[in-house]
Amino acid sequence: MSAVPSTVHLLFFYFFAAMTIASALLVVLLRNIVQSAFALFFTLFGVAGIYILLGADFVGVTQVLIYIGGVMILIVFGVMLTHNSYSVDIFNRLGTLVMGTISAIVTFTIIYYAIRQVPWRLIGYKASIPTTRPIGTLLMTDYLLPFELASVLLVLAMVGAAYLIRSELRVGKERKDRDKRGAGLERKDA
Amino acid sequence: MAPAVTLTDYLILSGILFSIGVFGVLTRKNAIAVLMGVELMLNAANINLVAFSKFTDAGVVGQVFALFSIVIAAAEVAVALAIVISIYKVTRTIDLDKEDTMKG
Numbered sequence: 001m002s003a004v005p006s007t008v009h010l011l012f013f014y015f016f017a018a019m020t021i022a023s024a025l026l027v028v029l030l031r032n033i034v035q036s037a038f039a040l041f042f043t044l045f046g047v048a049g050i051y052i053l054l055g056a057d058f059v060g061v062t063q064v065l066i067y068i069g070g071v072m073i074l075i076v077f078g079v080m081l082t083h084n085s086y087s088v089d090i091f092n093r094l095g096t097l098v099m100g101t102i103s104a105i106v107t108f109t110i111i112y113y114a115i116r117q118v119p120w121r122l123i124g125y126k127a128s129i130p131t132t133r134p135i136g137t138l139l140m141t142d143y144l145l146p147f148e149l150a151s152v153l154l155v156l157a158m159v160g161a162a163y164l165i166r167s168e169l170r171v172g173k174e175r176k177d178r179d180k181r182g183a184g185l186e187r188k189d190a
Numbered sequence: 191m192a193p194a195v196t197l198t199d200y201l202i203l204s205g206i207l208f209s210i211g212v213f214g215v216l217t218r219k220n221a222i223a224v225l226m227g228v229e230l231m232l233n234a235a236n237i238n239l240v241a242f243s244k245f246t247d248a249g250v251v252g253q254v255f256a257l258f259s260i261v262i263a264a265a266e267v268a269v270a271l272a273i274v275i276s277i278y279k280v281t282r283t284i285d286l287d288k289e290d291t292m293k294g
Contacts, residue, residue, distance in 0.1 A: 006194045013195045017203045024207055027226050028214035040226050047207075047233045054200070054244045056253050059236075059260075066260050071229065071267045078222050078271040082278045100217035104209040111205035115198055122197060123247050134250045135257070143254055150261045157265035161272035 012053055020046030037076050044068050055128030058135055200241035208234035221274045221284040225267065232263045 019042060026039035044067040051060035139147045207230055214227025236256045243252025278284050281291070 010195055013199065017199075020203065021206055021210070024210045024230050027230065028210055028217070028223075033220055033223055036223055036226060040229065043207075043230065044233065047237060050200070050203070050237055051240055051256075053195075054240050056240045056243065056256070059240055059253050059256050062257060062260055063236075066264050067229075067233075070264055074267055074271055075222060075226065075229075078225075078274060081275055082222065082284050097217050100213045103216055104213035107212050108205055108209035111208065112202065115201045115205065120197055120246065122245055131250055131253055135254055138250060138254050139257075143258075146258060150258055153265050154261065157268045161268040164269070164272035164276050 009053070012049070016046045016049035016053065019043075020050065033079055034076075037072070037079055040075070041068060041072055044072065056131060057128075058132045197241055197245040200237060200245075204234040204237040204241070207231075207237065219285050219287055221277070221286055221289075222271070224286065225270055225274070228270075229263070229267070232259065235259065 023039045023042035023046065027036050027043060030036045030039060044063065048060045048063040048068070051057075051063055211227045211230030211234060214230060215224050218224050218227060236259050239252045239256040239259065241252075242248050243250060243256075274284055277289065281289065283289075
């Protein structure tokens with residue numbers, strides 16, 4: 001049937017699935033936000049392994065590059081820049097915890113029954129082929145407009161993120177100048 | 191012969207991951223921890239897209255959509271973290287229960 005014996009395939013699937021789910025549970029359950037961030041690293045890596053198992057080599061590599069290389073760095077920086085609020089209680093009260101558990105279970109039940117009910121139009125076993133060339137062809141033909149829009153979106157996000165951070169710095173400086181003149185903004189907290 | 195991994199297995203894995211993400215988003219107080227829950231949900235959706243591309247006649251289109259989803263997730267994280275850090279600079283906290291400045 002396939003080049004890889006299906007027992008090996010099954011073992012790899014369970015390995016990556018267990019890694020993904022266990023570390024995802026750690027992400028939502030650990031009290032220390034830094035530890036959560038590092039658990040998320042393993043979740044993303046497990047998902048990349050699942051992509052490779054599904055024969056999506058390009059998506060798997062992109063997952064490693066963008067999520068593990070980019071998004072994780074951003075999140076770790078975010079955690080460190082907001083440093084005085086980590087490792088304190090990051091959980092809500094018990095009531096919220098119970099409601100969250102119920103919502104998660106209900107969500108999973110709905111998804112599970114949907115999966116069981118829908119008659120999927122499955123096709124037989126498809127040999128895994130290198131996908132980079134067909135993806136590139138599709139991006140340059142059928143999906144050219146979304147591709148260009150994605151570029152515009154990335155530029156917008158980059159400029160927007162930089163603007164958000166920069167403008168806050170400028171406001172802080174103006175506030176300091178105003179404080180120096182003796183007409184500081186009232187701050188309720190702090 | 192051991193049973194092969196089917197589409198249902200991947201979809202159930204994705205459903206579990208999505209539910210864990212829902213739990214994280216609903217129960218965390220820290221804004222960045224909520225963002226991590228959103229990341230889990232996005233990854234669950236991407237597993238679905240790639241699994242459909244493997245097991246149905248959608249072909250490689252599913253993977254193209256997964257790529258777009260990854261790009262949008264990257265943009266989302268950049269803007270969301272910028273907002274979180276901006277809020278932190280003003281209020282000195284990212285506790286979502288205390289961010290009630292706009293409450294009427």
